[in-house]
Amino acid sequence: MTSNVKTVNVALCGAGIVGGGVCQIIKERQEVFKTLGIQFNIKTILVRNVSKKRDFELPAGAKLTDNVEDIFSDDSIDLIVEVMGGLGAAKTVVFGGLKAKKSVVTANKALISYHLNEIEELVNTFSKDGSRFAFEAAVGGGIPVIKSLQRDIIGADDVMQVSGILNGTTNYMLTKMDQTGCSYEAALKEAQDLGFAEADPTADVEGHDARSKISLLCRLTLGVWIKDEDISCTGISTLTADDFEYAKILRSKIKLLGICKKVNNGTGAEIYVSPVIVPISNTISSTNGATNIVEVRSKYLGTTYYVGAGAGRFPTATSIVGDMLEISLNKSPKPFPLKQNLTQHTDYPGRFYIRINIRDATGIIRTVGAICENEGVSIHSVLQIPITDKQNVPFVITTDETLASKVKVVVDSLEKQPWCLKRPVALPFL
Ligand code: NAP
Ligand code: HSE
Numbered sequence: 001m002t003s004n005v006k007t008v009n010v011a012l013c014g015a016g017i018v019g020g021g022v023c024q025i026i027k028e029r030q031e032v033f034k035t036l037g038i039q040f041n042i043k044t045i046l047v048r049n050v051s052k053k054r055d056f057e058l059p060a061g062a063k064l065t066d067n068v069e070d071i072f073s074d075d076s077i078d079l080i081v082e083v084m085g086g087l088g089a090a091k092t093v094v095f096g097g098l099k100a101k102k103s104v105v106t107a108n109k110a111l112i113s114y115h116l117n118e119i120e121e122l123v124n125t126f127s128k129d130g131s132r133f134a135f136e137a138a139v140g141g142g143i144p145v146i147k148s149l150q151r152d153i154i155g156a157d158d159v160m161q162v163s164g165i166l167n168g169t170t171n172y173m174l175t176k177m178d179q180t181g182c183s184y185e186a187a188l189k190e191a192q193d194l195g196f197a198e199a200d201p202t203a204d205v206e207g208h209d210a211r212s213k214i215s216l217l218c219r220l221t222l223g224v225w226i227k228d229e230d231i232s233c234t235g236i237s238t239l240t241a242d243d244f245e246y247a248k249i250l251r252s253k254i255k256l257l258g259i260c261k262k263v264n265n266g267t268g269a270e271i272y273v274s275p276v277i278v279p280i281s282n283t284i285s286s287t288n289g290a291t292n293i294v295e296v297r298s299k300y301l302g303t304t305y306y307v308g309a310g311a312g313r314f315p316t317a318t319s320i321v322g323d324m325l326e327i328s329l330n331k332s333p334k335p336f337p338l339k340q341n342l343t344q345h346t347d348y349p350g351r352f353y354i355r356i357n358i359r360d361a362t363g364i365i366r367t368v369g370a371i372c373e374n375e376g377v378s379i380h381s382v383l384q385i386p387i388t389d390k391q392n393v394p395f396v397i398t399t400d401e402t403l404a405s406k407v408k409v410v411v412d413s414l415e416k417q418p419w420c421l422k423r424p425v426a427l428p429f430l
Pocket of ligand 2: 138141166167168169170196204209310311312
């Protein structure tokens with residue numbers, strides 16, 4: 001039986017949270033892989049610091065190196081697994097690997113969303129030589145959403161909209177703020193203490209991680225690549241405990257969503273990342289803690305949900321090992337099966353929640369009403385939790401259907417008022 005087993009030589013680039021999980025799963029499941037006709041030999045492991053103590057068992061016989069040339073100079077390497085992160089050395093490894101006609105698996109959504117066209121060109125050029133590219137772990141960690149879309153949805157169906165909680169750290173924080181009424185700062189500290197949020201949490205809390213992920217989902221499902229810098233992105237760092245109190249009054253939760261959808265009879269694409277007011281009747285609202293969810297609305301299938309662990313050692317490593325197996329068995333789907341010529345719409349319609357922190361005075365509601373009227377924004381409701389501190393009153397209006405651009409003008413104008421304490425926070429309703 002072993003004679004029919006193909007040995008696949010692997011260079012594992014990165015031996016941190018995800019890399020450690022890959023090593024352990026391969027060790028534990030090698031016998032199962034053999035029944036499929038594959039065995040993985042982790043030949044080289046690229047790290048920054050070769051003397052660092054690892055929190056997992058290094059594969060027997062693997063060479064630990066900090067020199068990327070050890071990978072490129074070894075012709076016997078079949079498959080490169082990039083789990084380093086970042087745009088520097090990871091780019092060298094992914095681009096160099098594809099150019100060397102090797103297959104590449106990566107979890108690096110930032111790298112792919114930033115260099116999508118170049119990666120696609122390399123993949124197209126070198127796929128005829130047998131090199132493959134897979135990135136299941138880049139969106140939704142362990143949730144098998146990328147391959148489901150590549151294989152089962154795109155092509156057979158016409159995807160109209162994708163919305164998702166794409167970042168576990170921020171969903172953990174938002175859930176805490178909702179359930180305990182704690183401040184943003186307290187939720188962040190807890191997420192850091194538990195190892196969800198990094199010491200520098202910017203990529204998560206400012207929505208950049210979710211932005212890279214929705215950019216990839218948009219390229220996959222709508223067939224159009226919209227660069228990270230062209231995607232409107234609002235994070236969660238301006239939210240306060242008051243927003244969660246108001247959300248309860250509105251029978252809603254606040255979730256950081258990445259959304260892309262077809263607009264204008266399928267000729268345009270709209271994409272953004274923002275905290276969104278989600279009614280509790282919507283499935284997305286009950287996705288709590290570090291869990292991720294992706295909702296896909298398509299013409300023939302209707303609505304489907306992909307839910308599960310969006311991060312963590314083993315969930316993410318499962319996606320990586322799944323990609324390694326499919327590539328080795330020659331079964332991996334085309335990375336970007338669809339290309340469409342859609343025009344990006346930077347403005348989007350919706351109903352909005354606007355929180356204005358004011359120093360109490362008479363006539364404020366009249367002025368807020370006049371500012372909205374000037375912009376043609378119709379007020380749907382006016383909400384005010386009874387005042388406890390006249391020097392800082394969080395006061396909320398919700399709007400009828402309008403445009404994000406009009407809401408921005410309203411917010412700019414409110415911010416200039418003498419009683420307005422800080423820039424008002426505007427969130428769309430789902
Ligand atoms: P991590 O724990 O920080 O590990 C990174 C590894 O890469 C470390 O072993 C580090 O070496 C190595 N490395 C970093 N820069 C390097 C360089 N310039 N040269 C050589 N080696 C370098 O990161 P991670 O959490 O495993 O994440 C890896 C990737 O997976 C990222 O793209 C991340 O976005 C993605 N991802 C992670 C998760 C998750 O739950 N963690 C989920 C989904 C996707 P040293 O150990 O020697 O420092
Ligand atoms: N930092 C990400 C999250 C995991 O919190 O979901 C990596 O994609």
